Amino acid sequence: xxxxxxxxxxxxxxxxxxxxxxxxxxxxxxxxxxxxxxxxxxxxxxxxxxxxxxxxxxxxxxxxxxxxxxxxxxxxxxxxxxxxxxxxxxxxxxxxxxxxxxxxxxxxxxxxxxxxxxxxxxxxxxxxxxxxxxxxxxxxxxxxxxxxxxxxxxxxxxxxxxxxxxxxxxxxxxxxxxxxxxxxxxxxxxxxxxxxxxxxxxxxxxxxxxxxxxxxxxxxxxxxxxxxxxxxxxxxxxxxxxxxxxxxxxxxxxxxxxxxxxxxxxxxxxxxxxxxxxxxxxxxxxxxxxxxxxxxxxxxxxxxxxxxxxxxxxxxxxxxxxxxxxxxxxxxxxxxxxxxxxxxxxxxxxxxxxxxxxxxxxxxxxxxxxxxxxxxxxxxxxxxxxxxxxxxxxxxxxxxxxxxxxxxxxxxxxxxxxxxxxxxxxxxxxxxxxxxxxxxxxxxxxxxxxxxxxxxxxxxxxxxxxxxxxxxxxxxxxxxxxxxxxxxxxxxxxxxxxxxxxxxxxxxxxxxxxxxxxxxxxxxxxxxxxxxxxxxxxxxxxxxxxxxxxxxxxxxxxxxxxxxxxxxxxxxxxxxxxxxxxxxxxxxxxxxxxxxxxxxxxxxxxxxxxxxxxxxxxxxxxxxxxxxxxxxxxxxxxxxxxxxxxxxxxxxxxxxxxxxxxxxxxxxxxxxxxxxxxxxxxxxxxxxxxxxxxxxxxxxxxxxxxxxxxxxxxxxxxxxxxxxxxxxxxxxxxxxxxxxxxxxxxxxxxxxxxxxxxxxxxxxxxxxxxxxxxxxx
Amino acid sequence: xxxxxxxxxxxxxxxxxxxxxxxxxxxxxxxxxxxxxxxxxxxxxxxxxxxxxxxxxxxxxxxxxxxxxxxxxxxxxxxxxxxxxxxxxxxxxxxxxxxxxxxxxxxxxxxxxxxxxxxxxxxxxxxxxxxxxxxxxxxxxxxxxxxxxxxxxxxxxxxxxxxxxxxxxxxxxxxxxxxxxxxxxxx
Numbered sequence: 001x002x003x004x005x006x007x008x009x010x011x012x013x014x015x016x017x018x019x020x021x022x023x024x025x026x027x028x029x030x031x032x033x034x035x036x037x038x039x040x041x042x043x044x045x046x047x048x049x050x051x052x053x054x055x056x057x058x059x060x061x062x063x064x065x066x067x068x069x070x071x072x073x074x075x076x077x078x079x080x081x082x083x084x085x086x087x088x089x090x091x092x093x094x095x096x097x098x099x100x101x102x103x104x105x106x107x108x109x110x111x112x113x114x115x116x117x118x119x120x121x122x123x124x125x126x127x128x129x130x131x132x133x134x135x136x137x138x139x140x141x142x143x144x145x146x147x148x149x150x151x152x153x154x155x156x157x158x159x160x161x162x163x164x165x166x167x168x169x170x171x172x173x174x175x176x177x178x179x180x181x182x183x184x185x186x187x188x189x190x191x192x193x194x195x196x197x198x199x200x201x202x203x204x205x206x207x208x209x210x211x212x213x214x215x216x217x218x219x220x221x222x223x224x225x226x227x228x229x230x231x232x233x234x235x236x237x238x239x240x241x242x243x244x245x246x247x248x249x250x251x252x253x254x255x256x257x258x259x260x261x262x263x264x265x266x267x268x269x270x271x272x273x274x275x276x277x278x279x280x281x282x283x284x285x286x287x288x289x290x291x292x293x294x295x296x297x298x299x300x301x302x303x304x305x306x307x308x309x310x311x312x313x314x315x316x317x318x319x320x321x322x323x324x325x326x327x328x329x330x331x332x333x334x335x336x337x338x339x340x341x342x343x344x345x346x347x348x349x350x351x352x353x354x355x356x357x358x359x360x361x362x363x364x365x366x367x368x369x370x371x372x373x374x375x376x377x378x379x380x381x382x383x384x385x386x387x388x389x390x391x392x393x394x395x396x397x398x399x400x401x402x403x404x405x406x407x408x409x410x411x412x413x414x415x416x417x418x419x420x421x422x423x424x425x426x427x428x429x430x431x432x433x434x435x436x437x438x439x440x441x442x443x444x445x446x447x448x449x450x451x452x453x454x455x456x457x458x459x460x461x462x463x464x465x466x467x468x469x470x471x472x473x474x475x476x477x478x479x480x481x482x483x484x485x486x487x488x489x490x491x492x493x494x495x496x497x498x499x500x501x502x503x504x505x506x507x508x509x510x511x512x513x514x515x516x517x518x519x520x521x522x523x524x525x526x527x528x529x530x531x532x533x534x535x536x537x538x539x540x541x542x543x544x545x546x547x548x549x550x551x552x553x554x555x556x557x558x559x560x561x562x563x564x565x566x567x568x569x570x571x572x573x574x575x576x577x578x579x580x581x582x583x584x585x586x587x588x589x590x591x592x593x594x595x596x597x598x599x600x601x602x603x604x605x606x607x608x609x610x611x612x613x614x615x616x617x618x619x620x621x622x623x624x625x626x627x628x629x630x631x632x633x634x635x636x637x638x639x640x641x642x643x644x645x646x647x648x649x650x651x652x653x654x655x656x657x658x659x660x661x662x663x664x665x666x667x668x669x670x671x672x673x674x675x676x677x678x679x680x681x682x683x684x685x686x687x688x689x690x691x692x693x694x695x696x697x698x699x700x701x702x703x704x705x706x707x708x709x710x711x712x713x714x715x716x717x718x719x720x721x722x723x724x725x726x727x728x729x730x731x732x733x734x735x736x737x738x739x740x741x742x743x744x745x746x747x748x749x750x751x752x753x754x755x756x757x758x759x760x761x762x763x764x765x766x767x768x769x770x771x772x773x774x775x776x777x
Numbered sequence: 778x779x780x781x782x783x784x785x786x787x788x789x790x791x792x793x794x795x796x797x798x799x800x801x802x803x804x805x806x807x808x809x810x811x812x813x814x815x816x817x818x819x820x821x822x823x824x825x826x827x828x829x830x831x832x833x834x835x836x837x838x839x840x841x842x843x844x845x846x847x848x849x850x851x852x853x854x855x856x857x858x859x860x861x862x863x864x865x866x867x868x869x870x871x872x873x874x875x876x877x878x879x880x881x882x883x884x885x886x887x888x889x890x891x892x893x894x895x896x897x898x899x900x901x902x903x904x905x906x907x908x909x910x911x912x913x914x915x916x917x918x919x920x921x922x923x924x925x926x927x928x929x930x931x932x933x934x935x936x937x938x939x940x941x942x943x944x945x946x947x948x949x950x951x952x953x954x955x956x957x958x959x960x961x962x963x964x
Contacts, residue, residue: 648889649888650889698890734867738908739850742853748860748867758848
C-alpha cells in the first residue's frame with residue numbers, strides 16, 4: 001500500500017471510531033426524546049464533531065471538515081442553550097451522521113461523488129438554519145439564585161447556561177466545599193467528582209473564597225443534586241466535603257414552567273429531585289410505583305405533580321412493559337396515560353427514525369449497498385500486543401524445528417549410502433527450503449503487524465511542547481519530520497518518556513527566553529526539531545534545538561563538585577567525553593530545581609531506557625548554537641539478529657545491532673596501560689575485556705582473539721571471545737523473576753540444538769567496563 | 778541396624794507410629810468408642826539428597842523431569858546450577874545441598890565440562906512465590922502420606938543456616954526431613 005493509502009486507511013479507521021461514538025450518544029439522546037436531554041450526551045456529540053473536524057482537516061477531507069464544522073456550530077448552540085433540542089434538531093443530527101457515513105464511504109473508496117457533495121451542502125445549510133430560539137423567559141432564573149455577583153462573573157458561558165437550566169428546573173443546588181492538601185489535591189478532587197457524578201451534575205468547580213489552610217487548597221463545587229440531602233450526605237461520607245444549600249428565590253407570579261420551593265435546610269428532603277434522579281435503580285422503582293398513591297401527597301406538596309408524573313412514568317415504562325400488564329398502581333395516577341403512551345412509543349419511533357433517516361437519502365435508481373449496509377468501512381483490527389508476542393514466539397519455535405529438519409535433511413543427503421535415501425534426502429531438503437521461505441514470510445508479516453508510525457508519539461509530544469513552552473515562558477517553534485517512519489509498537493511506547501525528557505530539557509535548559517535570544521542576534525522564537533529517519537536496520541531519531549548549547553565549563557565544575565570524576569581524569573578528557581558526563585547518574589547542571597526538568601533524575605534515565613531498547617544515544621552541542629541528541633534504535637526487538645560467539649566452550653549471543661565491527665587480534669597486540677588491557681584501534685585506544693575472565697570461566701590458551709567491538713552512546717568496548725560461530729535470528733526470552741538480578745545477561749535463547757544460549761547485555765557490559773576504568777583511576 | 782534390632786524396633790510401639798488400624802480393632806473388640814479423631818493425611822513427595830531422605834508438600838511440585846542440558850549463568854550465586862529450557866520455558870535450577878550443608882562445593886553439572894548426570898537424578902519443578910524453579914535431587918523416592926501426628930514441627934538443632942527445614946516426619950522407621958521450598962530457594 002502506498003504511504004498515502006496507508007494514511008487514508010488510518011483516517012478512515014479513526015473517523016469510523018469517532019462516528020461510532022457519535023452514533024452511540026445520538027442514539028442515547030434519541031431514546032430519551034421528550035425528556036430533558038442529558039448534557040453529557042450533548043457534550044459527547046459536540047466533542048465527537050469537534051474531533052472529526054480536526055481529523056478530517058488534518059487529512060484534507062474538505063467535505064467532511066465543513067459538515068463537521070456546521071454540526072459543531074449547531075451543537076455548540078445546543079450546548080449553550082441558545083437552541084432547544086427538539087425533534088427537528090435531533091432528526092437533522094441523525095441525518096448528518098448518515099451523511100458523514102456516506103462521505104467516509106466515498107473517501108475510503110477514493111471517490112468524490114457530485115451527488116454527495118450536493119447533499120453535504122444541503123445538510124450544512126439545514127444545520128445552519130436550525131435554530132428555533134429558546135422559549136422566551138420573562139425573568140432570568142439566575143437572578144433568583146442567591147449567588148455572589150463576583151462568583152457569577154467567573155462562570156463560563158456554558159457553566160452559566162447549565163446553572164440557569166438547573167435553577168429553571170428547580171433542581172436542589174448545593175455548594176460543596178472541600179479543602180485538600182496541596183500535595184494531592186488533584187487526586188482528592190477527582191475522587192470527589194467521581195462520587196458526585198452519580199448523584200447529580202457538577203456545574204462548576206471554583207477555587208473557594210475561604211482559604212484552605214497553610215498547605216491546603218479549597219474548592220467550591222456548584223452542584224445540582226438529583227438525590228435528597230440525606231443521600232447526598234451519605235454519598236459524600238468520608239470526603240472532606242461540606243454541604244451548603246444555595247438558596248433560590250421563588251419565581252414571580254405567573255411564570256411558566258415548573259417551579260419548586262427549594263429546601264432551606266438539608267433535612268427537608270427535596271422530593272422532586274428524588275423522583276428525577278431515580279433512573280438507575282430499576283427494581284426498587286417498580287416497587288415504589290405500586291406505592292405511588294401513597295407517595296403522592298408528598299409530591300403534591302412539592303408543587304409539581306404533572307411534571308413529576310410524566311418523568312416517572314416515562315422512566316419506569318421499560319421495566320413494566322416486558323411483564324405484560326402494567327402494575328395496577330399506575331392506573332391510580334391521575335392523567336398518567338398520555339405521557340405513558342408516548343413513552344411506550346418512543347423506542348420504536350427511535351428505531352424507525354434512524355432507519356428512515358438511513359435509507360431516505362439514498363438516491364433511487366443508484367443502489368449503493370455500502371451506504372445502507374452495516375458493514376464497517378475500516379479494514380483494521382485492533383490486536384493486543386501480547387497476542388502478537390505469542391505469535392512471534394511461536395514463529396521462533398517453528399524456526400527451530402525448521403533448523404532441525406534442515407540438519408536431518410542435510411545428513412541424510414550427504415551420508416545416504418543407499419540411492420533411495422539419498423534421493424529422499426534431496427527431496428526433503430528442497431521441501432525444507434520451501435518451508436524456510438514461508439516461515440520467513442510469516443515472520444516478516446508478523447513483525448510488520450507490530451509496526452506503528454513513530455508519528456503517534458510525535459503528535460503527543462507536539463501538544464506537550466506547547467504546554468511546556470507556555471509554562472516556561474519561552475517561544476518555541478516545533479518542527480517534526482519523519483513521523484511516517486515505522487518502529488515496533490513496544491519501542492514506540494518505551495520511547496515516549498525518553499523523548500519527552502529530552503524535549504523538556506531542550507525547552508527548559510536549551511532554549512533561551514525571547515529577549516535573551518534577540519540580544520544575541522537570534523530570531524525571537526527558538527526552533528525545536530524532532531526528526532526520525534530510517535537508516536537500514538535502524539531508526540535514527542534526533543531532538544535538536546538552536547539554543548545556548550551545553551556549557552562545558554559548568555559540566556566540568558558539576559562533575560568535579562559531585563565527585564563523579566577526579567580532577568586528573570577530567571584534564572585528560574576530550575570534549576566529547578566531557579559532554580558524555582551529562583549521562584552520569586545524579587548529574588543536573590541547573591542549580592535550581594524547576595518543575596519541568598531537573599528533578600535529580602535526568603539524562604541517565606534516558607540513557608538507561610534507551611539501553612533497554614538496545615538503543616544508542618549520542619550528544620552534539622556547541623556553545624551558542626544549540627544541542628542535538630541522536631538516538632539510534634533497532635526497528636524491532638521481537639526478533640533480533642545476533643552474533644553467536646564461543647568462550648571457553650560456552651556459547652553466547654551478542655545482539656548484532658550493538659556490534660560495530662569484529663577484529664582478529666594477536667595476543668602481542670594487547671597493551672596494558674596501568675594494568676588495564678587496551679587495544680590500539682586505528683590510532684585510538686579501545687578498552688579491552690576478556691569475556692572469559694569477566695565471567696570467571698576457565699581460561700584456554702588461544703593463539704588469537706576475536707574482538708567484538710560494541711558501542712553504546714560514545715562508549716566503545718572490545719570484547720574478546722575465542723570463537724565466532726556466525727549470525728542467527730533469535731527470539732530473546734527474559735531470564736524471569738528469580739534471575740532478574742543477574743548482571744551482563746539480558747536473556748536467553750534457543751539456537752535449535754535444544755541448548756539454551758545466553759544473550760549478552762551489551763549496555764551492562766559496557767557500563768561494567770567503564771566502571772572498572774573509573775575505579776582503577 | 779542389625780536384623781535383631783530391626784525386629785525389636787518393629788515390635789515396640791512408638792508414639793508416632795501409625796496404629797490406627799490396631800486402635801480400630803481394639804475399639805471394636807471391647808466396645809469402647811475410639812477417642813482418636815480421624816486425621817487427614819497430607820501427601821508429600823519424598824526424594825534423596827546424598828544419603829538423606831527429604832520431602833516437600835506434593836502440592837508445591839509442578840512436575841518432575843529428567844536432568845536436561847543446563848546452561849550455567851556466569852557470576853551467579855553458587856547454589857544456582859544454571860538454567861534449563863523446559864518446553865520453551867526458561868527455568869532456573871538450584872542445588873539446595875549447599876544450603877543444607879550436605880556438600881561444600883556446587884557440583885559441576887552445567888557447562889561444557891560437565892559429565893552426564895547420574896541416571897537417577899531428577900529436577901523437581903517447584904511452584905514458588907517468585908515463579909517456578911527447578912531443584913536438583915539425587916533420586917525421587919515416592920509419595921508418602923503423613924498425618925499431622927507423625928510430623929514434629931521444626932525441631933531444634935537441625936542443620937542449615939536458614940529455616941528451610943519445616944519439620945521432621947516419621948513413618949515406620951523412615952525419617953523424612955520436611956523442607957519449606959520457599960525458604961530453601963530464598964536468595
